[in-house]
Amino acid sequence: xxxxxQDPRHKITKRGQNVTFRCDPISEHNRLYxxxxxxxQGPEFLTYFQNEAQLEKSRLLSDRFSAExxxxxxxxxxIQRTEQGDSAMYLCASSLWQGIEETQYFGPxxxxxxL
Amino acid sequence: DQQVKQNxxxxxxxxxxxxxxxxxxxxSMFDYFLWYKKYPAEGPTFLISISSIKDKNEDGRFTVxxxxxxxxxxxxxxxxxxxxxxxxxxAASAYGGNQFYFGTGTSLTVIP
Numbered sequence: 001x002x003x004x005x006q007d008p009r010h011k012i013t014k015r016g017q018n019v020t021f022r023c024d025p026i027s028e029h030n031r032l033y034x035x036x037x038x039x040x041q042g043p044e045f046l047t048y049f050q051n052e053a054q055l056e057k058s059r060l061l062s063d064r065f066s067a068e069x070x071x072x073x074x075x076x077x078x079i080q081r082t083e084q085g086d087s088a089m090y091l092c093a094s095s096l097w098q099g100i101e102e103t104q105y106f107g108p109x110x111x112x113x114x115l
Numbered sequence: 116d117q118q119v120k121q122n123x124x125x126x127x128x129x130x131x132x133x134x135x136x137x138x139x140x141x142x143s144m145f146d147y148f149l150w151y152k153k154y155p156a157e158g159p160t161f162l163i164s165i166s167s168i169k170d171k172n173e174d175g176r177f178t179v180x181x182x183x184x185x186x187x188x189x190x191x192x193x194x195x196x197x198x199x200x201x202x203x204x205x206a207a208s209a210y211g212g213n214q215f216y217f218g219t220g221t222s223l224t225v226i227p
Contacts, residue, residue, distance in 0.1 A: 004158070032215070042119070042217030043159065056213060063178050082180035091158050101147045101166055102208075104215060 002026060004107035006092050013082055020078045021110045025094030032075050033104060034067055034089040036060065038072045043091050043106075049075060050097065082114045118142045120205050129226050133190040136221050138205035141186065145207040149215070150177035150190045152181060153202045162203075163190070195225045 005024045007013050013019050025032045029048050035043035046065070047057045051072040061067075063081075069075040079086055093104040120139045131226045136150075141147070146167035165172040172179050178191045179212035200214045202222045206215040214227055 006158075028195070033214070040219065042206075042219050043215075045214035048213050055200070084117075093158075100162065100208075103149065103161055103164060105161060106151070108156075108158045 004017065004092055004094050004105055005105075006090075006107040006110050009108060010111050010113075014115050015084060016109055017082055017083060018080045019082060019112065020076055020077065021090055021092075021112075022074060022076050023094075023107060024074045026074075026093070026096075026105060029094035029096050030072070030104075031095045031102065031104075033075055034075070035093065035096070035106075037089040037091055037109070038087075040078045046077075068070050070074040082112075084114045087112055087114045088101030116141075117219070118145075119205060119216045119218040121203075121205060121221050123221050124219070125195075125222045127224045127226060128195045131140075133222055134195045134199065136189075136190040136192075136203050136205075136223065137182070138188045138218055139186060139199070140188075140207050140216075142207070142209070142216070143218075144197065144209040146210045147208045148150075148179070148181060148188050149206045150181075151204045151206060151217075152199075152203075153204060157202055169216045197227050199223060199227045200225050205225070212221055 032044040033048040037043045049069040091111045093106045095102040096103045149164040150162040153159045202220045
């Protein structure tokens, strides 16, 4: 399977703990996105990378959130001092940006539950 | 501020009939639109897209129509099949942009 993969698929944690999620994009894709989705809503943009550079962060991304894509391949999203409001599905997507329209391909998501 | 809106949270259609899912947007800078399909516990799967230079794009049973003056797009599925039952999201982006703006989704149920 050469699609976008995410690990773990599910994470239950206690409030105040740190969690880290991993995303492996489609291999030739140069852009990688993180989204958050809560019940009854569509995915909401958090941040994206072009190769290893983080080019944009949403105001939804508080200081407790940090994302990296150190070698322009896989990416990690860390949430420090988790809060119950962080409970959501975290989606990763990748795309091949060539200067025109791009199509983002999503992974299966990591469902986070903060108790 | 919801820039992409799907005002019908759910839709039920008989198998073999046409399903029409609607989406409205407010940002006139949007010029690329996509539909995604999502099954429970999975990520969204790309279905079909349309650029603002077109008003129709067709792929098999799926056709997307774009009405730029009305800032409206629709997805037609014909004939509808039970396997089409899922949540459908429309998304929009602006040229040179990066983030997609998603609607809240329409849950389609195709009744056998």
